[in-house]
Amino acid sequence: MSEFDEYFITPDDPGVVIDEATGRLSYRGEPFSGYVEVGAEGEPREFWSYSDGDRDGYWGGWYSDGAKRYEGGFHHNRPVGVWQEWYPSGRLRRVDRYDLDEEKESSVVYDEQGRVIEIWDELTRKGIPRDAIDFHDPLLSIDWAAVAEYEGAPFTGAVIERIGTSGPIVSLETYVDGRRDGPTRTWYWDGSLRSTGQFSKGRAVGTWSDYDSDENSGP
CATH class of the missing domain: 2.20.110 (Histone H3 K4-specific methyltransferase SET7/9 N-terminal domain)
Incomplete structure (x- = not known):
C-alpha cells in the first residue's frame, strides 16, 4: 500500500x-x-x-x-x-x-x-401559523391605534416582523377583526424568547413576562 x-x-x-x-x-x-x-x-x-x-x-x-x-x-x-x-x-x-x-x-x-x-422551520419552532403576514406586506396597514387592515378590510390573523428582508423573526402579533386579540411574543436575534403577553379585543390582559437574553429561564 x-x-x-x-x-x-x-x-x-x-x-x-x-x-x-x-x-x-x-x-x-x-x-x-x-x-x-x-x-x-x-x-x-x-x-x-x-x-x-x-x-x-x-x-x-x-x-x-x-x-x-x-x-x-x-x-x-x-x-x-x-x-x-x-x-x-x-x-x-x-x-x-x-x-x-x-x-x-x-x-x-x-x-x-x-x-x-x-x-x-422557524415558524414551527416559534409556534407561528404558516399563513402569518409579514409586517412589511404592502397590503397590510396598521394605524396609530394598532387597528389592522388587509386589502382595506379588518384583518384577522397573525403578523410577524423580521430583522431585514430574510432575518430572524423577532415579533408576533395576532388580530381578530382588525384588533389585537390573542398571543403576542417577541424574540431576541438568537431565537430565544424575549417576552410574552396576551390581548383581548385590543386590550392587554393576563400575565405579561420578560425573559433574560442569556438564561431565558424565567421572567
Whole structure:
C-alpha cells in the first residue's frame, strides 16, 4: 500500500475506529484525514470525508444502480449547509438546512409525487401559523391605534416582523377583526424568547413576562 492509498480507506479496515458518540474517526490510533469509501460497484455506496478525525467536507450516498441517495457537508464534525435525500426513483425526498452552529434551520419532506408531507422551520419552532403576514406586506396597514387592515378590510390573523428582508423573526402579533386579540411574543436575534403577553379585543390582559437574553429561564 502506498502512502497515497491511506487517504482512501474502507470502514471494515481493522485500523478504523469510529466513536459512536462523537462521530470522530481514528485510523491506526491516529485522527484520520482522508476519505472513507463504502460499498463496491453494483452495491449501495457512500463517500465520507474526514479532517483530523472530524467529519469534514462532502458526504454522499448512492443506490446500487448509481442513483444519488443523499448528499451534504460537514464542518468540524457538524452538518452545515443543505442536505438532500432522494427516493430510488430520483425524486427529491428531503431537504434540510443547517447553519454553522449545527442548528437545523429548516426541514421539508416530500412524498414520491413531490407533495410536501412535513415542514419544520422557524415558524414551527416559534409556534407561528404558516399563513402569518409579514409586517412589511404592502397590503397590510396598521394605524396609530394598532387597528389592522388587509386589502382595506379588518384583518384577522397573525403578523410577524423580521430583522431585514430574510432575518430572524423577532415579533408576533395576532388580530381578530382588525384588533389585537390573542398571543403576542417577541424574540431576541438568537431565537430565544424575549417576552410574552396576551390581548383581548385590543386590550392587554393576563400575565405579561420578560425573559433574560442569556438564561431565558424565567421572567
